[in-house]
Amino acid sequence: xxxxxxxxxxxxxxxxxxxxxxxxxxxxxxxxxxxxxxxxxxxxxxxxxxxxxxxxxxxxxxxxxxxxxxxxxxxxxxxxxxxxxxxxxxxxxxxxxxxxxxxxxxxxxxxxxxxxxxxxxxxxxxxxxxxxxxxxxxxxxxxxxxxxxxx
Numbered sequence: 522x523x524x525x526x527x528x529x530x531x532x533x534x535x536x537x538x539x540x541x542x543x544x545x546x547x548x549x550x551x552x553x554x555x556x557x558x559x560x561x562x563x564x565x566x567x568x569x570x571x572x573x574x575x576x577x578x579x580x581x582x583x584x585x586x587x588x589x590x591x592x593x594x595x596x597x598x599x600x601x602x603x604x605x606x607x608x609x610x611x612x613x614x615x616x617x618x619x620x621x622x623x624x625x626x627x628x629x630x631x632x633x634x635x636x637x638x639x640x641x642x643x644x645x646x647x648x649x650x651x652x653x654x655x656x657x658x659x660x661x662x663x664x665x666x667x668x669x670x671x672x
Contacts, residue, residue, distance in 0.1 A: 561624055563650065563658040564633055571637060571646060572619035574611035580604035582650070584659040591665045603663070610665065614640030631658060636668060643668040 570579035583600040590596075591610050598606070616639040623634040629652040637644040649662040 561626070561631065561633075563631055564621070564624070564648075567633075567648065567650075567660070568619050568621060568635065571635070572616055574616040574639070576604050576607035576611055579607060582658070582660050583663075584651075584661050587660055588662040588664075590663070592667060607663075611639070614642065614644070619646070629653065637665065 567579065567582055570576075570582075580600055580603060583603055585600055586597060587600070587603055588595070588597050589603045589606055591606055594606075596602075616637060618638045619635055620638075621633060621635045623632075625632045631648075631650045631652075633646075633648045633650075635646045635648075637646050644665050645668045647662070647664040647666075648660055650658040650660045652658045
């Protein structure tokens with residue numbers, strides 16, 4: 522039920538996102554482009570760690586428990602388990618670059634979609650982060666899936 526409600530929220534957020542919320546990908550894009558008001562600065566470090574394949578630094582942004590999907594394996598796990606899952610993924614698929622393709626936000630929720638070039642393949646990365654009471658944002662969901670070449 523939790524996953525269904527999150528997916529519904531994400532779909533609604535994408536439909537409501539103004540055109541200005543979309544960032545066109547550029548070949549040199551490696552970090553998240555900050556909006557004029559700094560609204561998406563939370564993703565600057567996260568995207569840098571994804572591009573570098575740095576699971577340890579990336580895990581500092583994880584919630585204590587989060588949903589992690591890597592290729593076809595999905596699970597709810599602890600911060601430490603998620604770090605190990607990503608470390609294993611990065612050792613199998615060495616990242617070369619990460620480009621942001623979409624971002625959206627609402628109140629204390631941030632959403633990011635990007636393309637990770639790793640191990641000679643392209644992966645779609647989806648990140649959902651929340652903040653409680655204006656505090657630090659924490660990643661609640663992280664999904665990495667093989668990107669389809671069909672458009």
